Amino acid sequence: MSIPKEPRQLMINLMYLVLTALLALNVSAEVMNAFFSLDNGLKNSRGIVETNNDVLMSNINKQADAYKTEINEKYRSNAKEAIQIANEFSEFIEGVRKELFEKAGGPSKKDPKIPKDIRNKDITTRMFVLGENGKEGLGFEIERKVKETRERLLALADNDKDVEAALPLQLEAVPASSDKTSWPDFRFRQMPVAACFPILGKIQSDAKTSSAAVLNYCLKKVAGEDIKFDAFQPAISAPKGYVIAGDKYEADVFLSAYSTQADNISISVDGRSLPMKEGVAKYEVGTSSTGTKSYKVSINVTNPLTQKTDNYSKEFQYEVGQRSCSVQLDKMNVFYIGVDNPVSVSAAGVSTNDLRVSSSGINMTKDGSSHYNVRATTPGEATITLSGGGLPPTTFKYKVKRIPDPVALLGAQKFDSSIPNGTFKAQGGVAAVLENFDFDAKCDVIGYTVAYQKKRADVVEKTNAGARYDADVRDLIQRASPGDVYYFLDVRAKCPGDIASRRLGDLVFKIR
Structure with a gap:
């Protein structure tokens, strides 16, 4: 899901300012929405795991209270510590999420749960890989804490091999074909802000699920191998929440409080039974069209003591997109x-x-x-x-x-055809004004002819070059008295890119 490419570091500051403008673009809304849909789905799955962890801890407490032995107290203490370790790790990742949210501009106006700069890749590269203010990238601290948390949880389960294989909290190896030299570089470099939230969410979910595996182990130790859970919920873990048309969509469908030895569970999707392996069924389906897709998961659990079968169903969604520009x-x-x-x-x-x-x-x-x-x-x-x-x-x-024709205005202002004498004489010339034009452009007046019509007198004409009145035209303007009429004829202007001047029309004013 990552798009790894080396950024041009000398352009980081400028690119940050420029890339914020991309928020105005309606580009790949399907893909960006899918990241947050996936993140919300992971959050819901974490809630399910936490609920089942509470059930597990309750059962451990009941058994340890009923049979007070050193072994039971040891594994009750281990179970509590596993929950605490997972919570502390999840809170650390939550702090990283909040920092990323703020660095991405804080809440957007459209949806305050989504940050403003969701498409920016340089924020994540600096924050997780390159580091800021002389500090290393947060990705390296995340890498250390994942390793440390996994080791601590595994120690609470006596480093049991089955538990070790069941812990999802681990660092995937950097592919040999990759040019990346570290896990943070491989996972976060040039990753859009929107994509990092589900990545961090999955790490949190893996920590919660790993603590559940430890609790399962502790429950077996205090209750014996025959004890089974009394509450179940379906959950999913998908590598990505969107796919390119023509690719496959994959998701792990599992019972959130499950045992790798479980043989009393059956899982189906949209009525099709899925094969089970260590309590997990893998769902695959081809994609040929874009849009939001949904599927219904149905899990049947048979209680080995009462032989009663309970059904747990839930509907899930994913989004299929395609490359667009x-x-x-x-x-x-x-x-x-x-x-x-x-x-x-x-x-x-x-x-x-x-x-x-x-x-x-x-x-x-x-x-x-x-x-x-x-x-x-x-x-x-x-x-x-x-x-x-x-x-x-x-x-x-x-x-x-071409730039639209400007409007010829006396003194760059709009006046009625009947104008006060003092106002008329106060103007200094004719301007060419571009109205409702968003660009930084200025049109220059090339020239015009002023015709002065006084009552019961011949018309006097003067030709003016440029926008401002020359001496002859200024003298003509100062003769104005109520009842006189002035004509500004053949106003011509030149705008950026023009080879020849444009005729803007005439202006007529009667003095009052």
């Missing part, structure tokens, strides 16, 4: 000539280092790990193509347009 124009859904057009690109399931971006009809320059700046010179159509990292070439088409 997106190009987001950060300001408007069109490229404008003569201005900087910021663009963000992203591809789910593809490392930013593998993503290839090409274009036609425009010039693109990189402005961060996933940001580009586009400059256009010719109206028409432009294309941007994304490829690489297993993503087939995907092309996005966009229109290229």
